Amino acid sequence: MNIRKAIVSAVLIVLQATVVGLGVNALSPNPLPWIRVPPHMTRKVADSKMVLGSETIKKTQTEPKPPDDKVDKVDKVESENPQDLPAPVIEKKEPPAVATAQKPSSVYGSGSRKVEKAKAASAVPKAKKVEALFTTLADAKVLFDRKEAIFIDSRHREDYELERIPGALWLFVEDVDRLYDEVLGSLPKDRTLITYCSDPQCGSAIKLADELVARGHTKVFILLEGLPGWKEAGYPTEGSSVGD
Amino acid sequence: MVSAVGKIADPAGFAESVAAYRILPNVLVNPFAMVLPWVEVFVGLSLINRISVSGSALLAIVLSFVFLVAVISAMVRGLDIECGCFTVAKSKVGWELIARDLILLGMSLVLFFGNAFMERKLGESVLDKPAV
Numbered sequence: 001m002n003i004r005k006a007i008v009s010a011v012l013i014v015l016q017a018t019v020v021g022l023g024v025n026a027l028s029p030n031p032l033p034w035i036r037v038p039p040h041m042t043r044k045v046a047d048s049k050m051v052l053g054s055e056t057i058k059k060t061q062t063e064p065k066p067p068d069d070k071v072d073k074v075d076k077v078e079s080e081n082p083q084d085l086p087a088p089v090i091e092k093k094e095p096p097a098v099a100t101a102q103k104p105s106s107v108y109g110s111g112s113r114k115v116e117k118a119k120a121a122s123a124v125p126k127a128k129k130v131e132a133l134f135t136t137l138a139d140a141k142v143l144f145d146r147k148e149a150i151f152i153d154s155r156h157r158e159d160y161e162l163e164r165i166p167g168a169l170w171l172f173v174e175d176v177d178r179l180y181d182e183v184l185g186s187l188p189k190d191r192t193l194i195t196y197c198s199d200p201q202c203g204s205a206i207k208l209a210d211e212l213v214a215r216g217h218t219k220v221f222i223l224l225e226g227l228p229g230w231k232e233a234g235y236p237t238e239g240s241s242v243g244d
Numbered sequence: 245m246v247s248a249v250g251k252i253a254d255p256a257g258f259a260e261s262v263a264a265y266r267i268l269p270n271v272l273v274n275p276f277a278m279v280l281p282w283v284e285v286f287v288g289l290s291l292i293n294r295i296s297v298s299g300s301a302l303l304a305i306v307l308s309f310v311f312l313v314a315v316i317s318a319m320v321r322g323l324d325i326e327c328g329c330f331t332v333a334k335s336k337v338g339w340e341l342i343a344r345d346l347i348l349l350g351m352s353l354v355l356f357f358g359n360a361f362m363e364r365k366l367g368e369s370v371l372d373k374p375a376v
Contacts, residue, residue: 002298002363006356009299010306013290017282025255025278032255036263036273156336159324198324203260 132209135221196223245288251281261328301356308349
């Protein structure tokens with residue numbers, strides 16, 4: 001067996017694939033960055049005042065809060081006056097649609113036209129990307145106890161049926177287009193929704209929360225610690241694995 | 245090749261699926277997600293066109309083995325994750341996936357060693373297209 005020949009041709013295939021893969025990514029309109037930053041490190045945790053509102057905070061000030069060591073790892077969105085709080089989403093400005101049009105004029109005299117184009121481009125309202133924020137286990141539990149939030153499980157159906165936060169609805173993120181009307185279509189857009197999945201790294205709760213924000217929901221949060229954190233804190237669950 | 249289409253169409257989703265296995269460090273996740281689907285495409289194209297069959301079969305063995313180890317390790321660690329296989333987020337890591345990877349690994353092994361055996365017997369690969 002000519003193993004050396006096989007290894008050489010395998011290495012050549014990998015090299016070709018590397019060149020094509022990196023080239024396609026470089027030419028893609030939405031290229032992947034070289035280094036991945038986990039989603040739970042790029043977005044913030046909503047302040048308790050934003051999640052609970054001032055009245056609820058007053059009611060719960062005397063209640064003990066569960067340990068929440070993970071929250072310290074990420075920034076919090078602070079607000080002095082809860083009455084003036086904006087909707088709990090972050091708006092991100094997209095880069096200008098015509099990036100090259102904002103460059104200075106060229107030496108061949110077409111610069112003034114380019115500048116005009118740049119002005120026209122800047123006059124067009126830029127599309128804004130909205131992102132849901134994380135919420136802590138403690139705040140989510142307060143909302144759960146007061147039945148002020150709807151929990152939404154973004155995992156697979158079988159996992160949802162095995163174990164979930166009591167009362168949680170199921171909305172699988174990959175089927176949100178098909179299931180949305182059935183699950184959340186009749187709900188007021190200002191109802192507090194908390195999405196969760198396996199943990200901060202699973203990503204589907206984040207994706208689902210952003211989908212819901214894009215559909216007009218104004219109070220959507222992501223449970224930072226996910227279902228494992230909820231269970232570790234000793235909070236209740238239901239489902240076939242826990243005897244409903 | 246079929247499995248590569250979904251990954252190439254949704255590289256960000258595939259990168260998230262790769263990250264969910266928690267095997268690669270974050271610095272390697274995206275480069276891996278950029279390149280791996282194209283390795284699958286090139287392996288598939290090579291096998292279909294009967295070019296460098298031994299190299300493609302060797303790569304298919306390596307890929308199937310790596311996928312198998314990744315899935316088993318995810319199951320052992322109790323990770324509830326998407327497999328990131330044919331479609332990026334539709335199928336879950338589980339026994340079905342292990343069975344599929346084992347079949348693919350077996351087929352790749354048969355192809356590689358079968359080709360090597362015939363090459364030794366006949367003096368040339370029966371699968372590789374003859375040089376013109």
